[in-house]
Amino acid sequence: MGLFKKISNSTVALAALAMVGMGSASASQPADWQLGFQEAATQNMTMITDFNDFLLILMTIITLFVLGLMLYVMVRFRARANPTPSTTTHNTLVEVVWTVVPIVILVVIAIPSFRLLYFQRDIPEADMTVKAVGYQWYWGYEYPDHGDFAFDSLMLTDDERGDQPRLLATDTAMVVPVDTTVRVIVTAADVLHAFAMPAFGLKMDAVPGRLNETWFKAEKTGTFYGQCSELCGIRHAFMPIRIKVVSKVEFAEWVEEAQIEYAEIDSADAMVASAEVQDAARQ
């Protein structure tokens, strides 16, 4: 993996240089003229990037080899240079080689592929749980381990967003501590959505009436942007996901504030909602 690491590191360095040149923002969001993935913020995404680089190199070698063979055959055995064609129909050695070599290549691909798949699907012992609920058209977050408070996260308009990125800025963020295994329970309240965070290598369908489970462990602090990744209706493009990864101390402080702030908002919302239901019932 050393070689791929070096290549992907130099790609990151090049991308960073390019971004400095263009005055673009951090790598936790899409960048202008971006090639490849966003910079990894979890081990999962590092493994995805390495696997992608490995496959890219492997298939480049195969493509060049096949191209070389075709050019050789076209030149060496063209009608003018080779007026009496060979009538050979079988060559045991060549046939064994072109059967065995592709099998070996597939096995070489399968091993890291399954390793990555098991790493993603085998959910480790989680330190905390967040439930992400997709609504038409925003995300809601619930923190069952920290007093069961809940809040919604809506996209900010161009007037409201300040220096946050366009179509990715939200009023509130899902806040999690760094170096912590977070179990994410993903579901939806109305139609299919999908919870996706590119820098974490995270994508999970949000299905009404079903609890899907995934996890991540962010290795650095910062703000990370993702989007709903299931065509869910007219405002599908306007329900971004913002995850703020903070230190454990900052997270504890945020939880204390959030328990007060969101509990109050929720009970007020609930009162308004129940009043509306009663009004509707009377009419």
Ligand SMILES: [Cu+2]
């Ligand atoms: Cu959606």
